[in-house]
Amino acid sequence: MAIREQLQAAVDGRSGVDAADRLCEACVMLLDIDAAAISLVFDGANTGTLGSSSPDAKDYDELQFTLGEGPCLESVTRRAPVLVTDLANPHDKRWPIYGPAMLELNVHGVYAMPVVVAGEYVGALDFFRKMPGKLAGGQLAGAIVAAELAGIPVLDLLDSDLKAAASDPGSSTWTELNTLSRAEVSQATGMLVAQLKIEPAEALLRLRAHAYATGRAATEVARDILERRLKLDAH
Numbered sequence: 001m002a003i004r005e006q007l008q009a010a011v012d013g014r015s016g017v018d019a020a021d022r023l024c025e026a027c028v029m030l031l032d033i034d035a036a037a038i039s040l041v042f043d044g045a046n047t048g049t050l051g052s053s054s055p056d057a058k059d060y061d062e063l064q065f066t067l068g069e070g071p072c073l074e075s076v077t078r079r080a081p082v083l084v085t086d087l088a089n090p091h092d093k094r095w096p097i098y099g100p101a102m103l104e105l106n107v108h109g110v111y112a113m114p115v116v117v118a119g120e121y122v123g124a125l126d127f128f129r130k131m132p133g134k135l136a137g138g139q140l141a142g143a144i145v146a147a148e149l150a151g152i153p154v155l156d157l158l159d160s161d162l163k164a165a166a167s168d169p170g171s172s173t174w175t176e177l178n179t180l181s182r183a184e185v186s187q188a189t190g191m192l193v194a195q196l197k198i199e200p201a202e203a204l205l206r207l208r209a210h211a212y213a214t215g216r217a218a219t220e221v222a223r224d225i226l227e228r229r230l231k232l233d234a235h
Contacts, residue, residue, distance in 0.1 A: 067212060
């Protein structure tokens with residue numbers, strides 16, 4: 001069975017996060033990579049992980065949000081694939097923080113294919129490889145197909161959200177897509193704005209900096225701030 005058919009089979013009969021996870025797992029089996037994740041990007045920020053092949057893959061995606069840079073964000077901004085064969089290449093300094101952080105996790109190759117829904121660039125399908133190297137011709141073609149298929153679970157979630165809103169306009173529950181977005185970070189940022197009397201951009205930067213310095217995910221730090229287990233200093 002050709003790669004296209006095998007990738008298609010991974011999502012057939014599935015929807016939402018389940019389809020996204022299965023697609024990522026199929027990519028790992030078929031494309032000679034070690035991990036895969038589907039990132040959602042709205043308003044220029046990585047806002048959630050729709051699907052992943054493993055907990056490590058989800059961590060790699062979360063790191064892009066914590067640091068504010070990485071392949072998924074660049075792919076959506078450029079509206080084009082981003083293919084980095086070796087993050088250790090001294091001539092490639094595109095991600096001065098994310099690159100070294102991934103190398104510490106023993107990941108050398110990162111590749112991102114934009115995910116397009118109804119003409120809008122809504123995220124990227126990210127691939128991670130421990131060994132440096134290019135995606136071979138067949139693997140690159142498979143990556144393009146996989147990115148097209150990644151639009152299916154995104155549409156599933158958007159469709160369910162729209163139906164939920166239509167059936168109950170007063171509902172604040174936006175099903176799976178809302179839970180995937182890093183809502184805690186937005187709420188914690190607002191709390192820091194009020195507490196520290198600073199601008200939202202600086203508040204988010206403080207939160208991300210603390211997460212990076214302590215080796216934690218930004219969502220975990222946000223949760224501690226919201227539950228008042230952590231209070232950041234004014235300076």
